Amino acid sequence: xxxxxxxxxxxxxxxxxxxxxxxxxxxxxxxxxxxxxxxxxxxxxxxxxxxxxxxxxxxxxxxxxxxxxxxxxxxxxxxxxxxxxxxxxxxxxxxxxxxxxxxxxxxxxxxxxxxxxxxxxxxxxxxxxxxxxxxxxxxxxxxxxxxxxxxxxxxxxxxxxxxxxxxxxxxxxxxxxxxxxxxxxxxxxxxxxxxxxxxxxxxxxxxxxxxxxxxxxxxxxxxxxxxxxxxxxxxxxxxxxxxxxxxxxxxxxxxxxxxxxxxxxxxxxxxxxxxxxxxxxxx
Amino acid sequence: xxxxxxxxxxxxxxxxxxxxxxxxxxxxxxxxxxxxxxxxxxxxxxxxxxxxxxxxxxxxxxxxxxxxxxxxxxxxxxxxxxxxxxxxxxxxxxxxxxxxxxxxxxxxxxxxxxxxxxxxxxxxxx
Numbered sequence: 001x002x003x004x005x006x007x008x009x010x011x012x013x014x015x016x017x018x019x020x021x022x023x024x025x026x027x028x029x030x031x032x033x034x035x036x037x038x039x040x041x042x043x044x045x046x047x048x049x050x051x052x053x054x055x056x057x058x059x060x061x062x063x064x065x066x067x068x069x070x071x072x073x074x075x076x077x078x079x080x081x082x083x084x085x086x087x088x089x090x091x092x093x094x095x096x097x098x099x100x101x102x103x104x105x106x107x108x109x110x111x112x113x114x115x116x117x118x119x120x121x122x123x124x125x126x127x128x129x130x131x132x133x134x135x136x137x138x139x140x141x142x143x144x145x146x147x148x149x150x151x152x153x154x155x156x157x158x159x160x161x162x163x164x165x166x167x168x169x170x171x172x173x174x175x176x177x178x179x180x181x182x183x184x185x186x187x188x189x190x191x192x193x194x195x196x197x198x199x200x201x202x203x204x205x206x207x208x209x210x211x212x213x214x215x216x217x218x219x220x221x222x223x224x225x226x227x228x229x230x231x232x233x234x235x236x237x238x239x240x241x242x243x244x245x246x247x248x249x250x251x252x253x254x255x256x257x258x259x260x261x262x263x264x265x266x267x268x269x270x271x272x273x274x275x276x277x278x279x280x281x282x283x
Numbered sequence: 284x285x286x287x288x289x290x291x292x293x294x295x296x297x298x299x300x301x302x303x304x305x306x307x308x309x310x311x312x313x314x315x316x317x318x319x320x321x322x323x324x325x326x327x328x329x330x331x332x333x334x335x336x337x338x339x340x341x342x343x344x345x346x347x348x349x350x351x352x353x354x355x356x357x358x359x360x361x362x363x364x365x366x367x368x369x370x371x372x373x374x375x376x377x378x379x380x381x382x383x384x385x386x387x388x389x390x391x392x393x394x395x396x397x398x399x400x401x402x403x404x405x406x407x408x409x
């Protein structure tokens with residue numbers, strides 16, 4: 001015989017709680033976090049290096065944390081901007097989680113940082129589920145990736161506060177159809193802003209810093225449909241199995257768990273080494 | 284594939300939840316997985332079995348309830364199944380003020396515990 005317990009808990013509740021705490025702690029010290037998501041090779045690092053350099057030239061205290069499965073190459077590139085940079089090696093883990101991030105920031109993030117850019121692991125699937133306590137989530141796609149990228153990765157694009165197209169300098173060569181890309185984004189995340197950038201030619205220079213500063217200073221941030229709360233309606237045709245012995249109308253509270261997710265117990269910090277402005281550690 | 288992280292989170296939450304008196308091991312865990320939750324049920328089932336090993340959930344069944352994604356347009360009052368890839372702007376008026384009614388669930392609904400074996404004195408061996 002079985003004893004049944006109705007838990008009704010979001011699976012990612014722990015990550016969400018960590019992310020919430022991190023967001024509040026950072027906000028209290030005046031830091032806004034930007035979470036950058038894209039496929040591998042979309043040009044996150046090149047664009048971010050330009051933005052960090054620009055921020056430094058404007059005397060805006062910024063910092064960046066970049067996550068990869070292996071190598072410190074990205075941190076070395078980003079550190080050329082002269083701002084504090086930390087490389088996190090995930091040892092195979094495909095995404096960052098809030099608790100993990102909090103551990104990496106502790107003792108490293110300079111107190112006066114106004115903007116912290118997180119270059120997530122290059123992956124449009126897994127990182128999408130994990131709230132990192134960011135103020136702004138930015139999803140990037142390069143012109144070479146196909147106009148239907150937003151349709152193929154709806155969770156990533158659907159939860160973005162801003163969509164950035166990269167490598168527009170080669171848009172013509174690869175016959176990038178901007179209108180089609182925009183229509184696809186609109187289908188998944190209606191109302192979200194799409195900006196065009198080229199790290200090589202300088203198109204869109206400063207857009208990440210400007211949007212992030214605006215959000216930090218309280219400007220309204222786009223609310224994706226996927227995160228808009230509403231009353232859950234059990235439509236007759238929604239196909240949900242009804243369990244016997246479990247009275248309905250108890251108010252299934254889905255929707256607390258939007259964007260996110262949870263826990264990060266894997267991880268022992270194995271190594272933290274500083275070289276110049278680059279710090280690095282494993283998660 | 285982040286399903287292993289999700290599976291570990293499920294195990295962790297079940298292990299730390301209050302248990303009914305007399306509960307032994309976990310028989311089954313029921314999970315709602317929304318169409319837009321970004322989780323693949325098959326991959327999750329595979330990971331779940333591994334994540335349960337050596338815990339009170341070892342051998343437990345994972346029952347996933349898929350939750351279709353539905354949306355509603357405020358101005359039109361129209362509701363529709365968003366499908367995959369999702370249509371989240373209103374198919375009627377093209378409006379951007381859609382609300383998602385369901386589809387992002389990733390929720391532990393219920394845990395079924397086996398009774399702990401009755402306490403029978405074990406005969407001394409040897």
